Amino acid sequence: MSIDFEFRKQVMDFHVHDVIKYCYQCSRCTDNCPVAAVSMDFYTTTGYNPRSNILNALLGYKDAIFDADPLTIWGCTVCDTCDELCPQNIELTEIFTFLKNESTKLGKAPDSIYGQAQAIFDSAKAIPSQPAIERRREQLGLPAVEAPNLEDVQSLLKAIGADKKLK
Amino acid sequence: MTEYKMFEGCTIGNRIPFIEAASRKVFEKVNIETSDAPFSCCPDPTGMKSFDNDAWLTLGAMNLCLAEAEGKDIISLCNGCTNTLRGVRYQLKHDNLKKEKVNAELSKIGKEYKGTIDVRHFVDVLKENIDKVKAAVTKPLTGLKVACHPGCHYMRPAEWMESDDPMRPTTLKKLVEASGASVVDYDELALCCGNAVAGAYPEHGDAILNKKLDSIKKAGANCIVVNCPACFQRMDSEQLTQKTLKQLYSIPILYVTELLALAMGYSADEIGLKFHRTRRGTVIENL
Numbered sequence: 399m400s401i402d403f404e405f406r407k408q409v410m411d412f413h414v415h416d417v418i419k420y421c422y423q424c425s426r427c428t429d430n431c432p433v434a435a436v437s438m439d440f441y442t443t444t445g446y447n448p449r450s451n452i453l454n455a456l457l458g459y460k461d462a463i464f465d466a467d468p469l470t471i472w473g474c475t476v477c478d479t480c481d482e483l484c485p486q487n488i489e490l491t492e493i494f495t496f497l498k499n500e501s502t503k504l505g506k507a508p509d510s511i512y513g514q515a516q517a518i519f520d521s522a523k524a525i526p527s528q529p530a531i532e533r534r535r536e537q538l539g540l541p542a543v544e545a546p547n548l549e550d551v552q553s554l555l556k557a558i559g560a561d562k563k564l565k
Numbered sequence: 566m567t568e569y570k571m572f573e574g575c576t577i578g579n580r581i582p583f584i585e586a587a588s589r590k591v592f593e594k595v596n597i598e599t600s601d602a603p604f605s606c607c608p609d610p611t612g613m614k615s616f617d618n619d620a621w622l623t624l625g626a627m628n629l630c631l632a633e634a635e636g637k638d639i640i641s642l643c644n645g646c647t648n649t650l651r652g653v654r655y656q657l658k659h660d661n662l663k664k665e666k667v668n669a670e671l672s673k674i675g676k677e678y679k680g681t682i683d684v685r686h687f688v689d690v691l692k693e694n695i696d697k698v699k700a701a702v703t704k705p706l707t708g709l710k711v712a713c714h715p716g717c718h719y720m721r722p723a724e725w726m727e728s729d730d731p732m733r734p735t736t737l738k739k740l741v742e743a744s745g746a747s748v749v750d751y752d753e754l755a756l757c758c759g760n761a762v763a764g765a766y767p768e769h770g771d772a773i774l775n776k777k778l779d780s781i782k783k784a785g786a787n788c789i790v791v792n793c794p795a796c797f798q799r800m801d802s803e804q805l806t807q808k809t810l811k812q813l814y815s816i817p818i819l820y821v822t823e824l825l826a827l828a829m830g831y832s833a834d835e836i837g838l839k840f841h842r843t844r845r846g847t848v849i850e851n852l
Contacts, residue, residue, distance in 0.1 A: 432756055432759070433773070436769050436772035436773055437766075437769050446769070472762075472765050472766070473762060473766065474761075475757055475760070475763075475769075476761045477717040477757035478717055478731075479721065482721055482722065482731045482732060495615060495618050498616075499616070499618055502617065507616070508764055510612070510764035511616050511764075515612070515616040515617070518606050518608055518624075523575045523606045524576075524608065524612065524613070525576055525579045526579065528579070531582060534582055534840075538582055538585075538837055540582055540585055540586055540589070541601060543579065543601075545603055546604060546606075547603060547605070550627065553673060554627065554673070554674060555624075557670050558623060558670060560616070560617040563616065
């Protein structure tokens with residue numbers, strides 16, 4: 399396992415308050431993680447483990463994160479519980495966002511992630527409008543949903559380069 | 566009177582609009598004025614943020630710009646949308662590098678994010694108007710035993726949301742009590758519904774949902790009240806489509822604005838209660 403210093407720097411830079419370096423591996427994140435609770439085995443050799451993600455990210459062990467089972471990254475359900483309970487006030491979910499963004503670039507994200515981004519690129523909505531729902535809105539006495547500016551959304555996504563990550 | 570820009574979001578607007586219908590009716594009774602705007606997807610704090618954080622920040626800021634142009638605060642009907650819009654607002658306020666980067670992108674479509682407006686979750690606005698809510702209740706829902714599920718993104722992370730206790734939330738309970746229903750406490754109040762992990766790992770998402778529903782059933786609730794469309798859809802649909810969950814639980818789900826609309830005298834037909842999936846043989850059939 400080798401240390402990737404560039405990756406380590408990216409992790410530090412992504413974390414707004416840079417307190418990730420104060421992690422002392424107390425495991426409060428993993429102990430209170432709802433996914434860890436249902437996915438880990440007794441000896442914690444498999445399953446989703448936020449504590450070890452923080453350790454590997456902090457030490458720059460890039461391969462240990464991205465070459466492992468995708469559950470290592472994508473097991474996070476974004477409930478933000480670890481953020482609240484961390485005694486060092488580390489915004490763990492922000493670090494996990496960075497890991498997910500990198501995994502997406504490598505083409506290793508779950509299909510649902512690419513699918514939603516594609517829908518937003520194509521229609522400016524994660525869930526596009528459908529004729530049946532439009533009729534239902536009318537029946538319920540609701541106004542039509544105002545159409546977003548798709549051209550603006552697409553120009554922004556292209557300017558950022560997010561369109562290149564689509565499959 | 567403050568007028569808010571209505572942010573109904575993709576899920577409510579384009580999939581379960583009956584929740585928007587109930588919400589608009591309740592707002593009318595409580596004198597909360599709203600107007601619409603051509604918002605895009607917020608975008609999703611669990612999906613698009615995981616796909617590309619810069620895209621999340623920029624599209625979020627673009628939506629904030631639309632409300633900013635009219636000098637009006639946003640009222641959101643959805644936990645996810647509130648989380649994104651408040652999260653973007655928080656990060657751009659506390660990180661100048663991010664703000665400069667986002668504004669450099671926005672300038673390409675002729676916009677600039679300044680940070681002059683606020684984003685409110687509708688539950689917080691209703692709580693501020695709790696006396697008006699109580700005054701509008703004409704048909705108290707006594708007999709309903711409600712387990713509250715506020716969902717993760719209404720109150721976490723606390724720095725972004727500034728709404729409620731992040732692990733022991735109380736706002737939703739107060740609104741449910743205002744309807745005349747009684748609140749049943751249960752152990753797993755702050756537990757996630759498992760929605761975001763269920764996309765890639767349904768077995769883990771389902772195990773979490775099972776734990777939640779089990780705790781609710783043990784506490785003796787006959788109804789679950791939520792304030793998030795993702796949690797709503799997950800709990801409402803999975804109990805219909807998954808045989809084990811259906812046999813074990815079949816506990817109906819109500820959006821808090823549906824509960825309040827019913828207590829304010831609207832009929833089940835007027836708010837489209839028939840579009841719920843988990844309802845047969847449950848208490849909501851009699852409402």
